[in-house]
Amino acid sequence: MSNENFNPLELLRTKFRYPFPTLKNPHxxxxxxxxxxxxxxxxxxxxxxxxxxxxxxxxxxxxxxxAAQWFPTASAERFRPICRLMLWTLYNDDLYEESKPDDIDDVHAQSIAILNGEMSVSQSTIPLASMLASLRQELLQFIPKESMYRFTQMISRYFSGLKKEQEYKKNKMFPTTAECIVLREDSICLYPFLQLTEVETGITLPPEIHDHPVIRRLQALACHLVTFFNEVQSVVKDEATDSIYYNIVKVIQNEHSISLEEACLEDLRLHNEDLKEFIALQASLPDFGIWHEAVVNWVHYMSMVLSGWKNISTKLDRYNAMEFPQTNELKERLSQF
Known part of the structure; x- marks a missing residue:
C-alpha cells in the first residue's frame, strides 16, 4: 500500500472520535x-x-x-500549579529526549527528592529544580501530603518510561507492540495529571478508591488512548528525530512489515478497542458508597482529557508542523549544566 497520498493528521481529524464533552477553563x-x-x-x-x-x-x-481542556473548572489559583506542571513536562521531555539512559537516573532521583521535600534547589544540579520546588509548594496548598506522594510516584513512573525509551533509541531496537504500549503508558506523562483532579474539585478520595482495579484500569486506558492518538500525530516528528523506536505506529510498522498507513490504521483499531472498554467501564462503575458521586465525576474528568486533547492539539503547530525544538538546540543547552 502506498503512502503517497496518506495524511496522518487527516486520519486523526476524521477517525479518532470521542463521545465526551469538550470544555475549556475560562482562565x-x-x-x-x-x-x-x-x-x-x-x-x-x-x-x-x-x-x-x-x-x-x-x-x-x-x-x-x-491544561485548560483537561481541567476546565479549576479556579485560577488552583489552575496555576497545573499549568506549571504542563510547562515542566514540555521542558523536561525536550531536555532529556536526547539523553543517555544512565543520565536519566540522576535527573529522576533529584526530581523526586525535590517533589518529596527531601532536596532543596540549592542542593540540586538539575536545571528544572526550581520549577519542581515551586510546583510542590503550590500543590501542597490544595492537596494533602498523601496525595502529593501519589502524584510523585506517577512522576517517577514517567521517568522510568523515559529511560526505557532512551534505551531502545540508544540500541536502535524496537520493542514489541505490547511492550511499547506498556512503556508509553508511563512515558506519556498523563498519570500525574490524572491525580490532580482533586486540585480542581477540592475532593480528596481515599486510597482504596485509587487502588481499585476498575479505577486503575480506567487510568491506564486513558493513557493508552492519548498515546494512540499522539503516535499518529507525532510520527513525522519522530521520524525526523530518530525517535521511531518507541512510537507505537513505527513499532507496528516494523513488527508487521507494513506501510505507514496500514500501521496507523492498526493503531486506530487498538485505540478503538480501548475506547470501547473505557466507555463500558465508565457506564458500569461499581458502587463506591459515599464516594460514588465523586468517583463518577473523576471518571467524567478523565474522559474530557481525551476529547480535550484532540480539540487543542490538532490546532497547535508543535504537534502538526515541524515546530518542535531542534535536537542541536537542546543538546547545546543541556551540555551547559
Missing part, C-alpha cells in the same frame, strides 16, 4: 500570559536566554490552553 488566557511572561520570559528565562526563537516555540505550544 486559560490569564494563565497563558503568566506562562509566557512570568515563567518562559521570567523565572525560567535563563534556561534559554540566548535563544529567543526557542522560547517563542514554547510560547506557541500554548501549554495553559492544553
Amino acid at each position: 486559560a488566557d490569564q494563565l497563558q500570559e503568566i506562562t509566557e511572561n512570568q515563567w518562559i520570559d521570567g523565572e525560567y528565562m535563563w534556561l534559554y536566554q540566548n535563544n529567543p526563537d526557542l522560547r517563542k516555540k514554547y510560547k506557541k505550544t500554548k501549554t495553559a490552553h492544553i
Whole structure:
C-alpha cells in the first residue's frame, strides 16, 4: 500500500472520535500570559536566554490552553500549579529526549527528592529544580501530603518510561507492540495529571478508591488512548528525530512489515478497542458508597482529557508542523549544566 497520498493528521481529524464533552477553563488566557511572561520570559528565562526563537516555540505550544481542556473548572489559583506542571513536562521531555539512559537516573532521583521535600534547589544540579520546588509548594496548598506522594510516584513512573525509551533509541531496537504500549503508558506523562483532579474539585478520595482495579484500569486506558492518538500525530516528528523506536505506529510498522498507513490504521483499531472498554467501564462503575458521586465525576474528568486533547492539539503547530525544538538546540543547552 502506498503512502503517497496518506495524511496522518487527516486520519486523526476524521477517525479518532470521542463521545465526551469538550470544555475549556475560562482562565486559560490569564494563565497563558503568566506562562509566557512570568515563567518562559521570567523565572525560567535563563534556561534559554540566548535563544529567543526557542522560547517563542514554547510560547506557541500554548501549554495553559492544553491544561485548560483537561481541567476546565479549576479556579485560577488552583489552575496555576497545573499549568506549571504542563510547562515542566514540555521542558523536561525536550531536555532529556536526547539523553543517555544512565543520565536519566540522576535527573529522576533529584526530581523526586525535590517533589518529596527531601532536596532543596540549592542542593540540586538539575536545571528544572526550581520549577519542581515551586510546583510542590503550590500543590501542597490544595492537596494533602498523601496525595502529593501519589502524584510523585506517577512522576517517577514517567521517568522510568523515559529511560526505557532512551534505551531502545540508544540500541536502535524496537520493542514489541505490547511492550511499547506498556512503556508509553508511563512515558506519556498523563498519570500525574490524572491525580490532580482533586486540585480542581477540592475532593480528596481515599486510597482504596485509587487502588481499585476498575479505577486503575480506567487510568491506564486513558493513557493508552492519548498515546494512540499522539503516535499518529507525532510520527513525522519522530521520524525526523530518530525517535521511531518507541512510537507505537513505527513499532507496528516494523513488527508487521507494513506501510505507514496500514500501521496507523492498526493503531486506530487498538485505540478503538480501548475506547470501547473505557466507555463500558465508565457506564458500569461499581458502587463506591459515599464516594460514588465523586468517583463518577473523576471518571467524567478523565474522559474530557481525551476529547480535550484532540480539540487543542490538532490546532497547535508543535504537534502538526515541524515546530518542535531542534535536537542541536537542546543538546547545546543541556551540555551547559
